[in-house]
Amino acid sequence: MAQFIVSGLTTGSIYALIALGFCIIHNATGIVNFTQVDFVSLGGLMMYTFLLGMGLPLVLAFAVAVLVVAGVGALVERFAIRPAKSRAVIILIFITIGVSILMRGTFKILWGKNQMALPHFSSESPLIIFRAAVLPQSLWILSITLIVVILLHLFFTRTRVGKAMRATSFNSRAAALMGVNVNRMIQFSFALSGALGAVAGIIIVPITTLSYDIGVMLGLKGFAAAVLGGYGNSVGAVIGGLTLGVLESLGAGMISSAYKDVIAFTILVAVLFVKPSGILGYGEKERV
Amino acid sequence: MLRVENLEAYYRGNRALKSVSLEVRAGEIVCLIGANGAGKTTLLNCISAVHPDWSGIVSFEGRDVSRAASQARVRLGIVQVPENRQLFGPMTVEENLEMGAYLRASRMSAADLKREMEAIYDRFPPLSNRRKQLAGTLSGGEQQMVAIGRGLMANPRLLLLDEPSLGLAPLVVREIFRIIKEFKQEGRTILLVEQNALGALAISDRAYVLETGRLTLCGEASALMQDHRVRSAFLGQQVTG
Helix, strand or coil: CHHHHHHHHHHHHHHHHHHHHHHHHHHHHHHCCCCCCHHHHHHHHCCCCCCHHHCCCCCHHHHHHHHHHHHHHHHHHHHHCCCCCCCHHHHHHHHHHHHHHHHHHHHHHHHHHCCEEECCCCCCCEEEEEEECCCCCHHHHHHHHHHHHHHHHHHHHCHHHHHHHHHHHHCHHHHCCCCCHHHHHHHHHHHHHHHHHHHHHHHHHHHHHEEEEEEEEHHHHHHHHHHHHCCHHHHHHHHHHHHHHHHHHEEEECCCCHHHHHHHHHHHHHHHCCCCCCCCCCCCCCCC | CCEEEEEEEEEEEEEEEEEEEECCCCCCEEEEECCCCCCCHHHHHHHHCCCCCCEHHHHHHHHEECCCCCHHHHHHEEEEECCCCCCCCCCHHHHHHHHHHHHHHCCCCCCHHHHHHHHHHCCCCHHHCCCCCHHHHHCCCHHHHHHHHHHHCCCCEEEEEEEECCCHHHHHHHHHHHHHHHHHHHHHHEEEEEEEEEHHHHHEEEEEEECEEEEEEEEEEEHHHHHCCCCCHHHHHHHHH
């Protein structure tokens, strides 16, 4: 049981990071950004290139990979979202789906179709905690996620730009009237989501494998986690991610690991049917 | 101080403003009165550069700012307090005020920022013990105080006030108008948009009347208050409700 919970929290952390990425862009623009899944893949792929291809030290490779993906996020906003003639949410979502497929194709050309592997950050021999065998990488994942969530919270509540991003998400017209460059805030939100996706990809890949489309399944589950927590709610994103991870892990352990994905998406469908606003959602606004 | 020439604006494909020209001189309170849908808010949004579809010339202190983006205009001191407050509801009163100083905050010391914020609390005492309260949970009058305070934090040279009395109780309206008069005594320049024509004319130096996108009358506020067209169109309307 403890074993399942630990492994559930580990993957759940990844879902939480990805869900936060979905959430930040949703709050800035109202859209679902499907390139989020490719930010995850690209994080792992960049880590592979910087760490193994160029031989950078682990910490540096990690930092550079995250920055590169953040930059790619900013470029996606600048060249795919901002020039779009329509501001209609559905059109912008279609654009992100198109860009996502384009990105995946590019990754396939650049990194090939083969599976790759990244080393664990430290030892690979499991530690025994509460009668559960825990990989040190799991501890890395849990602690890095915790740090990221705390930093993100401080960013949004303590810094000038973080507050401006929140203000923009609440009322972009009013933010513009205060002199906030709304386009730049949207671009920041893409960069930030890129960074979050990259972190998720980089820390999970050592215990899975790496391929050009590794982020797709993880990303869709991150999306499910965001829906479960209440789409657009950042606290909900974290709770949803961890809950989904644990439920999935328990279900896989008690039923069959072959049904892991089925369990996750059954939860997604069930949430959408029964309580579409998710755990922390405020309920759909009444249409007048 | 502010000069608008031949401004035309489109709203959802329709021409919402037709060749509007107006002027606000330094130290004046100028009010813009007109019925709902006349284009008053659109005009302010063009002056603030947050309306997407417009043409014409806007100049500020002799400089043509027609092509300047909204943040550049705020930096010059053209600051709008928008209709319906438009606070950042899930943020605290303090954070809302901070957002007002968004462009200045990076060049100001924390102590100066704090001092200016205290000045806002002095001006609006009901806010001073609600600093950590979420702005969306305040009463209408308090929200309007936060909205005006947020505008003041931008250190405006020209304050554009859009319907500051809308939806407020008569007593609160009187207080808001008193504060606007105070601004004039402090030497601030104000362009005031109001449906409450009587209240607005009473505190203004000059006024413009906007009807379906066109300026139809302008003049001294005291003269307009006596004008039979204004009386029948706006003041009469208020008597009969």
